[in-house]
Every structure is written in C-alpha cells, then in structure tokens.
Amino acid sequence: MRLLSVNLGRPKAVPYTGQPQGLTGIDKRPVEGAVRVSAPGPKGVGASGLAGDAVCELRHHGGDDQAVYAVAREDLDAWEGELGRTLGNGVFGENLTTAGLDVSGARIGERWRIGSDVVLEVTAGRIPCLTFQGHLGEKQWVKRFTRKAATGAYLRVIVPGDVRAGDAVEIVHVPDHDVTARMQFQAVTTHRELLPLLLAAGEALHSETLAAARKYVAEHGG
Template structure:
C-alpha cells in the first residue's frame, strides 16, 4: 500500500461553482513533496490539512474532519473504463491518490500511517457537489457518483508529519464495528434508515454525520 500521488490545488476562478467568490481549489495537481500535513482547525477557517493546498468553499470543505481527501487509483481506473476518458491522479480533487488501499471498505475510525510520521483517521465519505460535476464536465455526475457508492474518504490528522509521493501507507488500527466508508455514505445519501447504526462509530465519525444520525433517532423515536 502506498501514496501513489500527492496532489495540491490552487485557487482558480471558474463558472461552474456556486461558491460565492466563484473560485475553487478542486483541480489538484501532483507534486513530489515533501508536504507538511497538520490539523487545520475548525471548519470555516478556509484551511486544508496540507500546506499549500487551497480550500475555497469553506461551507462544505476543510476543517479538522475533512483535513485530507483520499481516493484509490484502482477506483479512478474503474471510472476511466466507465466514462471512456483518462482521469489523472488528483482529478477528483483528492489530496492522496492511493495504491493498494481499500478505501471504500475502510472503517470509520480506521487509522493509517503515511510515511514515517503522519497518522490519519477515516471520518466519512465524500458527498458530491455541483462544483465536482462542473469540474468533470459530466452531465448527471452527482447522481451517478452517488449511485456508484465509491466516494473516497475524508480523514482527520491524528499525528502531523511530512509526506511525499511514493510513501508507504500502513493501516495501524481498524475498529471492530460495521461502519465502513461505503456504509456511512449510503446512510447519508440513499439509505437514511441506516443512520442510527452509524452511532457506534460516533467518536471518530464526521461531526455533521453524527448530528444527522442523532436527529434521525430523535425524529423517529428510536
């Protein structure tokens, strides 16, 4: 398992985003590194966990629970075959393009060591948005991406460190519960009755998903 590509984005003005300033950092491009990765702080600060990486839409991106976004090269390859077009590493807006890592099957709370020092913890899957669809230029992309259920993973920083392309990735902790990235993603998108079952992973789960799950329990008297 390794970090195949390390990707950073810059602020860019585009027509397809609904972000108030009309800019996005979704177009990530590979860099060799090293890049310092730290906890960026509360959501809304405009910060990515990776030094030099732009986060523009602070309503939906950035902050500790979404410090880093990872997507598997194997899943990009599958999308290449489906869409019939090349998809370079970083094109989904991912900071880490991995090789040999089962991201869809990763557990919420699973921890990875990347390189010698950095430790990351899986918090949730990625919810697609209008900017993602506009960036790819694929009609109906939000619905298609959601139905496929291969969202990649957001991660928080547990121990900061420097990483570079080619670094090894090691799973150093895997929780004993059922809540994978795929399970969490289905619960917040297409199968909302699953929401209460996410709470077994509440300590590691993205804070917004915890709120959704608890609100569902309260509303339905569970």
C-alpha cells in the same frame, strides 16, 4: 499499500462553483517532494490539512474532520473504463491518491500511518457537489457518483508530519464495527434508514454525521 501521489490545488476562477467569487481549489495536481500535513482547525475556519492546498469554500469543505481527502487509484481506473477517458491522479480533487488500499471500504475510525510519522483517521465518505460535476464535465455526474458510492474517504489528522509520493501506507488500527466510509455516505444521502447504525462508530464519525444520526434516532427511534 502506498501513496501514488500527493495532490495540491490552487485557487482557480471557474463558472460552475455557484459561489459569488467563483473560486475553487478542486483542480489538484501531483507535486514532488514533502508536503506538511496538520490539523487545519474547525470547519468554517480551517481549510486544508495540507500545506499549500487551497480550499475556497469553507462552508462545506475543509476543517479538522475533512482535513485530507483520499481516493484509490483502483476506483479511478474503474471510472476510466466507465467514462472512456483518462483520469489523472488528483482529478477527483483528492489530496492523496493511493494504491492497494480499499479507501471507500475503510471503516470510520480506521487509522493509517503514512510514511514514518503521519497518522490519519477515516471520518466520512465524500459527498459530490455541482463544482465536482462541472470540474469533470460529465452530465449527471452527481447522480452517477452517488449511485456507485465509491466515495473515497475524508480523514482527520491524528499525528502531523510530512508525506510524499511513494510513502508506504500502513493500517495501524481497525475499529470493531462495520461502519465504512461508503456506508456513512449512503446513510446521509440515499439510505437515511442506515443512520442509526452509524452510531456504532461513535465519536470517530464526522461531527456533522454524528449529530445527524443522533437526531434521526431521537425523532424516529433506532
């Protein structure tokens, strides 16, 4: 298991963000050398966990629970077959493109050591937006991505440090539950009846998902 690339984005004006300023950092490209990874701060204030990476819309992106976004190269390869086009590392807006790691199937609270120092913890799957759809230029992309549920994973920073392409990735902790990034994504999108099951992951969940699961149980039982 290793990092194929570390990908950073710079602010770019595009017509499809839906934001007044029209800026997005989703167009991420592989970079050479070491990149510093650290907790960026609370959502709405903190941006990306990677130094030099742009997050332009802080209402839905960035913050400690979404400090880093990872996608498996294997998932990109599968999408290449379905879409009939080449998808380079970083094209999904991911900071880390991995090899040999089941990112969407990673459990919430699972921890990865990357290189010698950095430790990251899985918090959630990625919810697609219209900016993602516009960036890829694929019609009905949000629906297709949602249906496939190969979400990749958001991660929080447990131990900061530097990462670079080629670093080994080691799973150093696997929690004793079955709540994966994919399951979390499905619970907050198409299968809300799964929300009570997410509580098995406890405080490792993305804070917004934890609140949604607790609210669902309070209103519907579980």
